[in-house]
Amino acid sequence: MANDQIEAWLQENRSFAPSADFAQKSNVTEAEYGRAHSDPEAWWLEQSARLTWTVAPTRSLDWNPPFAKWFSDGMLNASYNCVDRHVDNGFGGKTAIHWIADAENEERVISYSELQQMVARCANALLALGVRAGDRVAVYMPMIPEAVVAMLAIVRLGAMHSVVFAGFSAEALASRIQDSDCRFVVTADGQFRRGTAALLKPAVDEALLNCPSVESVLVVKRTSQEVVWNETRDHWWHELVDSQNSTHQYESFPAEQDMFLMYTSGTTGKPKGILHTTAGYLVGAATTYSNVFDIKPATDICWTAADIGWITGHTYIVYGPLLNGVSQVMYEGLPDSGGRDRWWRIVENLGVTILYTAPTTIRTLMKWGTSHLIGHNLSSLRVLGTVGEPINPEAWMWYREFIGGNNCPIVDTWWQTETGSIMISPLPGVTSTKPGAAMRALPGITIDVVDEQGHSVPNGHGGFLVVTRPWPSMTRGIWGDPDRFAETYWSRFPGTYFAGDGAKRDDDGDIWLLGRVDDVMNVSGHRLSTTEIEHAIVGFHLVAEAAVVGASDETTGQAVVAFVTLKLSDDDQSQDHAAIIEQIRQHVSRVISPIAKPRQIILTPELPKTRSGKIMRRLLRDVAEQRALGDVTTLTDPTVVSMISGLMEQHSTED
Numbered sequence: 001m002a003n004d005q006i007e008a009w010l011q012e013n014r015s016f017a018p019s020a021d022f023a024q025k026s027n028v029t030e031a032e033y034g035r036a037h038s039d040p041e042a043w044w045l046e047q048s049a050r051l052t053w054t055v056a057p058t059r060s061l062d063w064n065p066p067f068a069k070w071f072s073d074g075m076l077n078a079s080y081n082c083v084d085r086h087v088d089n090g091f092g093g094k095t096a097i098h099w100i101a102d103a104e105n106e107e108r109v110i111s112y113s114e115l116q117q118m119v120a121r122c123a124n125a126l127l128a129l130g131v132r133a134g135d136r137v138a139v140y141m142p143m144i145p146e147a148v149v150a151m152l153a154i155v156r157l158g159a160m161h162s163v164v165f166a167g168f169s170a171e172a173l174a175s176r177i178q179d180s181d182c183r184f185v186v187t188a189d190g191q192f193r194r195g196t197a198a199l200l201k202p203a204v205d206e207a208l209l210n211c212p213s214v215e216s217v218l219v220v221k222r223t224s225q226e227v228v229w230n231e232t233r234d235h236w237w238h239e240l241v242d243s244q245n246s247t248h249q250y251e252s253f254p255a256e257q258d259m260f261l262m263y264t265s266g267t268t269g270k271p272k273g274i275l276h277t278t279a280g281y282l283v284g285a286a287t288t289y290s291n292v293f294d295i296k297p298a299t300d301i302c303w304t305a306a307d308i309g310w311i312t313g314h315t316y317i318v319y320g321p322l323l324n325g326v327s328q329v330m331y332e333g334l335p336d337s338g339g340r341d342r343w344w345r346i347v348e349n350l351g352v353t354i355l356y357t358a359p360t361t362i363r364t365l366m367k368w369g370t371s372h373l374i375g376h377n378l379s380s381l382r383v384l385g386t387v388g389e390p391i392n393p394e395a396w397m398w399y400r401e402f403i404g405g406n407n408c409p410i411v412d413t414w415w416q417t418e419t420g421s422i423m424i425s426p427l428p429g430v431t432s433t434k435p436g437a438a439m440r441a442l443p444g445i446t447i448d449v450v451d452e453q454g455h456s457v458p459n460g461h462g463g464f465l466v467v468t469r470p471w472p473s474m475t476r477g478i479w480g481d482p483d484r485f486a487e488t489y490w491s492r493f494p495g496t497y498f499a500g501d502g503a504k505r506d507d508d509g510d511i512w513l514l515g516r517v518d519d520v521m522n523v524s525g526h527r528l529s530t531t532e533i534e535h536a537i538v539g540f541h542l543v544a545e546a547a548v549v550g551a552s553d554e555t556t557g558q559a560v561v562a563f564v565t566l567k568l569s570d571d572d573q574s575q576d577h578a579a580i581i582e583q584i585r586q587h588v589s590r591v592i593s594p595i596a597k598p599r600q601i602i603l604t605p606e607l608p609k610t611r612s613g614k615i616m617r618r619l620l621r622d623v624a625e626q627r628a629l630g631d632v633t634t635l636t637d638p639t640v641v642s643m644i645s646g647l648m649e650q651h652s653t654e655d
């Protein structure tokens with residue numbers, strides 16, 4: 001469908017009826033919403049029976065705003081729930097992970113029994129290294145099964161993983177290790193990207209120069225590249241883990257045992273360690289995975305095409321699928337490793353039934369064109385999911401038509417690192433879908449869209465998205481900073497969780513997400529803080545001042561655009577501006593990650609400021625998107641903006 005047709009279609013506010021897409025009998029029915037709504041705490045306690053407990057909980061929620069406890073008198077082991085219990089139930093021979101490498105001819109099929117032994121060996125190795133309950137263990141790994149094994153082994157011991165996306169720089173890794181005093185790191189020598197081996201361990205070596213808390217590093221040999229070795233600190237996985245006993249007697253931990261940290265960008269320069277605890281998180285992961293994707297464990301082949309370095313990988317590669325005992329695909333490579341039809345070959349060859357990915361990837365696949373789909377049978381697919389950023393209706397329709405063959409419901413799932421699991425999404429076969437809308441809060445979740453004063457907005461209006469009641473997988477806090485936790489999420493509308501997103505209720509009352517309302521950007525589904533990038537840029541020796549904004553981008557959703565003033569000494573005046581821009585981009589890449597590299601850097605003699613000295617980012621956003629400029633009357637010098645607009649235009653033509 002062309003854009004104008006979609007627009008016309010949307011104008012009529014039409015939707016796809018649930019039954020039109022879905023022949024299966026759904027796991028839940030419409031009645032579930034009402035049941036959950038009438039007594040959410042009782043409903044969640046009922047859902048807790050999805051887990052196997054050593055001591056079953058009798059309590060549901062203990063709420064001491066903004067601090068929640070769920071199922072607090074229960075005892076369990078997270079790793080037992082993901083792995084061992086399926087073996088105990090007779091599913092040991094079932095495939096847990098079908099791992100597909102970046103290279104064409106490399107794969108591993110790991111059954112639940114094999115996974116159990118791998119996790120046991122890893123847990124024994126970590127014990128031998130001194131890992132104990134409550135310790136923080138950083139995981140800086142490529143997309144290989146050992147990453148999942150390490151996570152499961154860590155939580156098996158009651159310790160916490162802090163997975164850092166392997167695309168982050170040594171500096172970003174160091175700051176995350178330091179913030180939570182990790183004692184151990186699990187990593188690999190390197191990783192493959194489109195057939196090329198890239199090193200990973202040197203970033204760990206560099207990070208650890210400034211991390212005295214780290215005692216041992218466990219290293220998977222993935223690429224066999226030459227790496228520097230520290231005899232007292234470093235241990236090869238294939239030596240230490242593989243020689244361990246393949247059984248490990250798990251211990252039970254309290255429901256509220258700290259489980260993991262996931263660092264994410266906020267509105268300040270410092271990433272925050274989002275804390276999740278055990279049982280509530282697992283109940284959220286297990287319940288939402290089953291309901292949102294309508295999982296049929298006996299027959300589904302699930303594929304969450306995300307990285308374990310982000311929350312999507314945690315909840316819907318590791319915990320949700322394994323708790324539900326499904327067979328899943330884990331893919332190491334990029335969408336075009338080995339050709340632009342690589343994904344479709346994987347779907348066809350393995351008979352993938354559930355595919356979950358991000359709008360930015362869908363837009364990239366769409367840009368590559370449908371010729372790559374020709375000859376591939378995608379009819380095994382039955383539910384398609386999207387996450388991470390608002391999906392534009394055109395990409396939604398393409399996904400539905402070309403990948404889903406017009407008969408797979410699309411679940412546009414809204415959630416966050418902080419929410420732990422999906423909060424707003426259609427349910428296959430139960431809820432209607434609309435291109436670009438996340439539709440409805442899930443059973444057990446109560447959301448609202450409110451105005452500045454915290455009042456619910458009527459249908460047809462927009463406002464701030466809030467969650468009005470606690471839910472099991474909600475973050476329990478920001479590591480080491482309870483004040484920031486209370487301030488960031490619970491102070492704007494007291495007692496209510498402020499998500500930081502704008503949302504609209506349409507005339508039917510269905511929810512559309514509108515993007516962030518704070519200084520957080522969303523680039524290719526990666527959450528980045530404008531302030532953090534500004535700090536990085538200002539750290540470059542030639543930069544005086546920087547302002548970063550997120551500008552719309554056709555493929556990546558938003559793109560980083562930086563406005564920079566330089567401090568050039570007389571000797572520096574002759575420097576080539578293009579070279580400086582490139583140096584700044586490289587600097588950001590080194591300090592944070594290549595994903596934070598500005599798409600555009602505009603060098604300007606001045607930044608637009610209010611009379612009180614604040615940089616007017618709103619105006620810069622307008623400039624970056626080449627929109628008509630709004631009110632400039634509060635500016636000290638309105639001519640600055642037209643000058644920057646001029647520079648921007650010049651820059652665009654140079655591009």
Ligand code: PRX
Nearest residue numbers: 387388389390412413414415416417513527
């Ligand atoms: O702005 C929302 C956007 O991603 C943010 C959360 O980012 P992160 O914690 O990195 O987690 C991403 C994966 C869960 C949200 O505040 N976001 C996430 N899903 C959607 C979305 N925006 C619109 N529609 C979505 N489906």
